[in-house]
Amino acid sequence: MNDLDAYRRQLVPPINIDESIVARGNSCSENDSAHGLSVEMIEHLKLLATAVCCADDSVVITTANLEFPGPAIVFVNKAFTRMTGYGPTEAIGRTPRILQGEKTDRTILERMKLDLKDGGVFYGQTINYRKDGSEFVNEWHIEPIYNITIANR
Numbered sequence: 001m002n003d004l005d006a007y008r009r010q011l012v013p014p015i016n017i018d019e020s021i022v023a024r025g026n027s028c029s030e031n032d033s034a035h036g037l038s039v040e041m042i043e044h045l046k047l048l049a050t051a052v053c054c055a056d057d058s059v060v061i062t063t064a065n066l067e068f069p070g071p072a073i074v075f076v077n078k079a080f081t082r083m084t085g086y087g088p089t090e091a092i093g094r095t096p097r098i099l100q101g102e103k104t105d106r107t108i109l110e111r112m113k114l115d116l117k118d119g120g121v122f123y124g125q126t127i128n129y130r131k132d133g134s135e136f137v138n139e140w141h142i143e144p145i146y147n148i149t150i151a152n153r
């Protein structure tokens with residue numbers, strides 16, 4: 001099982017973070033609470049998912065694997081699609097390297113790896129490429145997400 005499959009297995013199907021949450025609004029179905037989450041928790045998750053989906057800033061969530069084959073994209077929001085031209089079905093399961101090209105600065109990417117391996121936050125920018133091949137300056141703020149058990153320790 002690869003990283004992406006492992007991530008998908010952790011998701012409770014009805015709260016998959018995708019646009020269906022936004023489309024369904026904030027009401028909970030019996031199906032949601034059948035998965036052992038309280039109605040309040042489901043409402044809260046839907047609220048957060050809606051906010052992330054509709055944020056003006058591009059949001060990308062990847063698996064944590066920094067070694068080859070590297071992180072795989074598990075979520076992109078609408079702003080990511082506006083910025084890059086890649087929709088969710090085109091981006092999810094692929095590596096963020098799809099955005100790289102000739103002018104992408106490898107030294108920044110190496111620093112990103114080192115900072116993230118140290119468990120730190122990474123800020124940086126370099127040239128990336130949209131789906132149509134045009135260049136843009138991509139500025140990142142990347143933060144590791146730990147599972148709730150670790151974060152609460």
Ligand SMILES: Cc1cc2nc3c(=O)[nH]c(=O)nc-3n(C[C@H](O)[C@H](O)[C@H](O)COP(=O)(O)O)c2cc1C
Nearest residue numbers: 060062070071095096097099100109113128138142
């Ligand atoms: C959360 C996250 C987001 C990333 N987003 C981008 C991105 O938008 N553009 C990019 O060029 N690389 C991005 N990367 C970096 C690549 O996925 C990869 O880690 C980087 O190229 C270094 O790995 P490599 O030496 O195997 O290429 C991201 C990495 C992570 C962990």
